[in-house]
Amino acid sequence: MNFRDILVFLYIAENTKSKNIFSTAEIAEVVGSSQQTISRKLRELEKFGLIARRPTVKGTEILLTPEGKSFLKKIYASSKAALFSSEWPTITGFVCTGLGEGSYYVSLPQYYEQFKSKLGFQPFRGTLNLKTKRPVDKIVDNKIPIVIDGFVTKKRSFGKIFCYPILIEDKIRGALIFPERSNQLKDVIEIIAPVNLRKEFGLRDGSKISLKVI
Amino acid sequence: MNFRDILVFLYIAENTKSKNIFSTAEIAEVVGSSQQTISRKLRELEKFGLIARRPTVKGTEILLTPEGKSFLKKIYASSKAALFSSEWPTITGFVCTGLGEGSYYVSLPQYYEQFKSKLGFQPFRGTLNLKTKRPVDKIVDNKIPIVIDGFVTKKRSFGKIFCYPILIEDKIRGALIFPERSNQLKDVIEIIAPVNLRKEFGLRDGSKISLKVI
DNA sequence: ATTACTAACTTACGAGTAT
DNA sequence: TATACTCGTAAGTTAGTAA
Incomplete structure (x- = not known):
């Protein structure tokens, strides 16, 4: 040196x-x-x-x-x-309807408490699904995820969830979430935020939305 | 490297x-x-x-x-x-009356032509003498002078003149001049400029003036 | 694919000292 | 004073590989 x-x-x-x-x-x-x-x-x-x-x-x-x-x-x-440059990588997505899986998982208290403490906000109990033009793999592969630990109940086991903090429409902090075991397609991503994004931005299926991975 | x-x-x-x-x-x-x-x-x-x-x-x-x-x-x-910083060393001087030597030398054509070409301005045929609180040696010693060559006539020889470009009152470009052989005291400096500085700034003996050695 | 160890080689450092 | 040369030692570099 x-x-x-x-x-x-x-x-x-x-x-x-x-x-x-x-x-x-x-x-x-x-x-x-x-x-x-x-x-x-x-x-x-x-x-x-x-x-x-x-x-x-x-x-x-x-x-x-x-x-x-x-x-x-x-x-x-x-x-x-x-x-001073704030060139965070940006993702453009189009609102779509998901399987409802995300909403279920986010609400599970074992996950929910971790989201609160590790992401720094209290998530709205639902997720927003976005269809992207290009797979986001290349962007998130180069970022360090926040890891929500899995857990086991009598009935079944739940895997880890990988989160990447984002800025939605340059306004609201949120996170991309990637369940370790997922049925989602690679070009569909799921995001959570402290508010109901559909209401906040008046979104409907097909609405365009921008995310900065911060 | x-x-x-x-x-x-x-x-x-x-x-x-x-x-x-x-x-x-x-x-x-x-x-x-x-x-x-x-x-x-x-x-x-x-x-x-x-x-x-x-x-x-x-x-x-x-x-x-x-x-x-x-x-x-x-x-x-x-x-x-x-x-971007423009922290040129600054000299504060007080107008005084010199011996008139400078004015004579500046007007000599052998010197005058060199002043014009090497300093980039046509000097007023006179010099302004300034008394300074501290000797300026330390400042000019660290700067590279513009050298006006000496010359010889049948009668006598004339030495080199060392010039240091300055900015007078943040407005007018000029130069400190130090004849190689000088009778001046060390705390009296002589400056030349494209204009009559006494008229330009309405100066009289004792007037304060600032110089930036650029 | 990665990172990183080993070993041979090259370059950098600075005390002593010349100029 | 200044710069800079010599030379013994320290540190940096990298090809070949291991992990």
């Missing part, structure tokens, strides 16, 4: 406006390295085309090259995107 | 919103490295406290830790400052 190169570069980039003469010892002090290493790094940065350099007896004159400025912009754009 | 660490980190930071499962081979491809190196780097990043990691058969689940997010913010702040 070695962030020295970027630290040296950013130190120069930040300070090159107020001065152009740096000493290798000064930079070494700032980034926690030796004078010799900085001397070498400056020559490498120059060879790399990121800085223009002229050593003098007073220190080393340093200017960022156009390539250096371009690299700086890339770092800026990348860190900015990482911090 | 090795920017791999930061590239790996930024790639994860940028993509962790849309997915949490990465493969070492995928990251290796992006940053131009081997699968083995990325495997090691991820373990190092985890040890360093920047990411939380859980390898699975499908890939490696990765989340940024609070420390990772904090580090990301530092990179962002630093690159942003380097790109």
